[in-house]
Amino acid sequence: MTGKLGPEALAEVLAATGADDPSVSTGPAYGEDAAAIDLAGAAETLVVAADPLSLAADAVGELAVHVACNDVAASGADPRWLTHTLFLPDDDSERRRTVTEQVDETASEVGVAIVGGHTEVLPALDRPLCSMTALGTTDRFVASGGTEPGDRLLLTKGAGIEATAILATDFREACRDAGVSAETLDSAAGFLTEVSVVPDAAAVREAATAMHDPTEGGLLTALVEVARASETTLAVERDRVPVRPETRACCDALGVDPLATFGSGALLAAVPPDRVDEARESLSAAGIDAGVIGEVRADESADRDDAAAVGRDDTAGTVRLDGDRIAEPPRDELYPLWE
Known part of the structure; x- marks a missing residue:
C-alpha cells in the first residue's frame, strides 16, 4: 500500500x-x-x-x-x-x-x-x-509532544494547501471535467508558492509549546501524531478549521476530504491560552492568517478498557473531531487518485 x-x-x-x-x-x-x-x-x-x-x-x-x-x-x-x-x-x-x-x-x-x-x-x-x-x-527546540492540557490549537493558512496545488496541476483535467473553473484552478495552482511554513514557525515559536506541520494524511494525521507524541487529547471542531474556497472546490470535485490530505503550507501550533493573542498578532504582522481550531485536554485514552475496545496497544493520545474519536491516522485521500 x-x-x-x-x-x-x-x-x-x-x-x-x-x-x-x-x-x-x-x-x-x-x-x-x-x-x-x-x-x-x-x-x-x-x-x-x-x-x-x-x-x-x-x-x-x-x-x-x-x-x-x-x-x-x-x-x-x-x-x-x-x-x-x-x-x-x-x-x-x-x-x-x-x-x-x-x-x-x-x-x-x-x-x-x-x-x-x-x-x-x-x-x-x-x-x-x-x-x-x-x-x-x-536555542529552543520545540517538540511535537510538548502540548499541555489547556493549550489552544492554532492552524495557519488552511487545511489541504499542498493537496490543492497538486489537484490543480497533476489532476487539472479531472477537476475541470468535474466542474471546477479555469480561474479557480489557476488560483489553486498558485498555492505551490505557499507550502513553506518557515515564516509561520518563526512568528509563533516563542509562544508555542508544540508545533507540527501537516503533510501526508493532512491535518487529521498531524493531530493524531501530536496527540500520541504528547499523550494528550486534542479536541477540534471541523467548522473552525480554515478551508479556502479553492481547496473546497478542488476537493469536493474529486471527493477528497481537505482535512485528510497533503497539508504542507499549514502549521499546527499549541499555544497557552494567555499567549494566543500574542501568537496571532505575531502571525498577522507576518501577513499570515491563523485560526483557533480546538484545545488540548488531558489524555482520555489512559482508560485501558476504552483503549482495548478499539484494539490499540499504544493507548497514549487521541483526537476528538466534533466529538467523534479518531484513534488512527487516516490514509491520505489523494492516493487513490494516483493508483
Whole structure:
C-alpha cells in the first residue's frame, strides 16, 4: 500500500536506533519529524529532518525542499543546510534539469544551502524521487509532544494547501471535467508558492509549546501524531478549521476530504491560552492568517478498557473531531487518485 507506515509497523522501524549517544536529546519517535542533537560546547541545538517526495510530478523539486525545511522550522529552528538525494527513472536531461532547477531556486528562496547529496538513475522508478535532509540550529527546540492540557490549537493558512496545488496541476483535467473553473484552478495552482511554513514557525515559536506541520494524511494525521507524541487529547471542531474556497472546490470535485490530505503550507501550533493573542498578532504582522481550531485536554485514552475496545496497544493520545474519536491516522485521500 502506498503511503506512510501505520503506527505499529513504524514502531518496529523506530526501535532500531543504533548506538546510544547522550548528545541526542530527541531521537526517533512517532509524531516527531525532526531530531535534536546537543552540540558539545555550543549553546545551540542542531535539528535534523529527512523526507522523500515523488508523487507530485510537476513540482517534485520545489515541494521536496519545502517539506524537509518545514520539519526543521516546526521544531523551532532556522533551516540552514540541505543534502539532496535524487533518483531519476532515466537519463532524460530535460527532466534532470527541471528538477534540479526547482531545487536550486526553492532553496535560494528559503535561504538554505545545498551542501551535498547523491544522484543516480534507477529504472525501476516511473517518476523522479527527491530525498532531502534538512539541518538547522536553534536555542529552543520545540517538540511535537510538548502540548499541555489547556493549550489552544492554532492552524495557519488552511487545511489541504499542498493537496490543492497538486489537484490543480497533476489532476487539472479531472477537476475541470468535474466542474471546477479555469480561474479557480489557476488560483489553486498558485498555492505551490505557499507550502513553506518557515515564516509561520518563526512568528509563533516563542509562544508555542508544540508545533507540527501537516503533510501526508493532512491535518487529521498531524493531530493524531501530536496527540500520541504528547499523550494528550486534542479536541477540534471541523467548522473552525480554515478551508479556502479553492481547496473546497478542488476537493469536493474529486471527493477528497481537505482535512485528510497533503497539508504542507499549514502549521499546527499549541499555544497557552494567555499567549494566543500574542501568537496571532505575531502571525498577522507576518501577513499570515491563523485560526483557533480546538484545545488540548488531558489524555482520555489512559482508560485501558476504552483503549482495548478499539484494539490499540499504544493507548497514549487521541483526537476528538466534533466529538467523534479518531484513534488512527487516516490514509491520505489523494492516493487513490494516483493508483
